[in-house]
Amino acid sequence: NAGVMQNPRHLVRRRGQEARLRCSPMKGHSHVYWYRQLPEEGLKFMVYLQKENIIDESGMPKERFSAEFPKEGPSILRIQQVVRGDSAAYFCASSPPVEGHYGYTFGSGTRLTVV
Amino acid sequence: AQSVSQHNHHVILSEAASLELGCNYSYGGTVNLFWYVQYPGQHLQLLLKYFSGDPLVKGIKGFEAEFIKSKFSFNLRKPSVQWSDTAEYFCAVKGSSASKIIFGSGTRLSIRP
Numbered sequence: 001n002a003g004v005m006q007n008p009r010h011l012v013r014r015r016g017q018e019a020r021l022r023c024s025p026m027k028g029h030s031h032v033y034w035y036r037q038l039p040e041e042g043l044k045f046m047v048y049l050q051k052e053n054i055i056d057e058s059g060m061p062k063e064r065f066s067a068e069f070p071k072e073g074p075s076i077l078r079i080q081q082v083v084r085g086d087s088a089a090y091f092c093a094s095s096p097p098v099e100g101h102y103g104y105t106f107g108s109g110t111r112l113t114v115v
Numbered sequence: 116a117q118s119v120s121q122h123n124h125h126v127i128l129s130e131a132a133s134l135e136l137g138c139n140y141s142y143g144g145t146v147n148l149f150w151y152v153q154y155p156g157q158h159l160q161l162l163l164k165y166f167s168g169d170p171l172v173k174g175i176k177g178f179e180a181e182f183i184k185s186k187f188s189f190n191l192r193k194p195s196v197q198w199s200d201t202a203e204y205f206c207a208v209k210g211s212s213a214s215k216i217i218f219g220s221g222t223r224l225s226i227r228p
Contacts, residue, residue: 041220042218108157
């Protein structure tokens with residue numbers, strides 16, 4: 001039973017390009033969460049999605065960032081016109097469709113470097 | 116709103132020393148509490164969790180944590196650390212009516228062999 005799969009593991013983008021980060025949740029999990037980890041900082045919540053729905057995007061920057069979790073396929077975190085400050089590790093987590101004390105299962109993360 | 120504070124940013128211990136990492140949370144209702152560990156270059160793994168019942172929770176690798184409701188605390192302990200415990204440790208909270216888990220800023224643990 002594969003865990004949470006994120007790809008790519010490492011992504012290098014030039015300023016102004018687009019970054020697309022993908023996350024496939026664990027089998028049987030229908031809730032997906034995206035977190036960003038900046039160097040020397042903790043994990044900051046970005047967005048919580050269920051299939052075809054954004055449930056909570058309170059941590060998402062208002063501009064350039066978007067997320068989706070379509071009916072088929074992985075969840076995508078999209079960053080348009082990347083800037084140096086977007087360089088970070090982006091972690092995806094998933095949880096089962098039962099209210100919440102199970103904790104999350106995390107993927108290995110995508111390390112985005114903007115040059 | 117829920118929040119988590121980890122006051123120790125970096126802890127350095129010798130092998131076999133006892134460990135206690137502090138965690139305080141802020142939330143007005145029922146909470147679920149978690150400790151996650153992140154080994155160098157790896158993803159977060161769940162160490163232990165509390166959601167009800169016995170406030171003393173035992174996790175993997177000899178770790179335990181105690182939920183003290185009156186102090187809004189959930190400190191992580193281990194009686195005797197090993198070099199392999201070198202990692203970053205994150206405390207996290209999810210309020211019963213909240214939609215997501217909130218993480219503390221983490222405590223980096225370094226163990227001297």
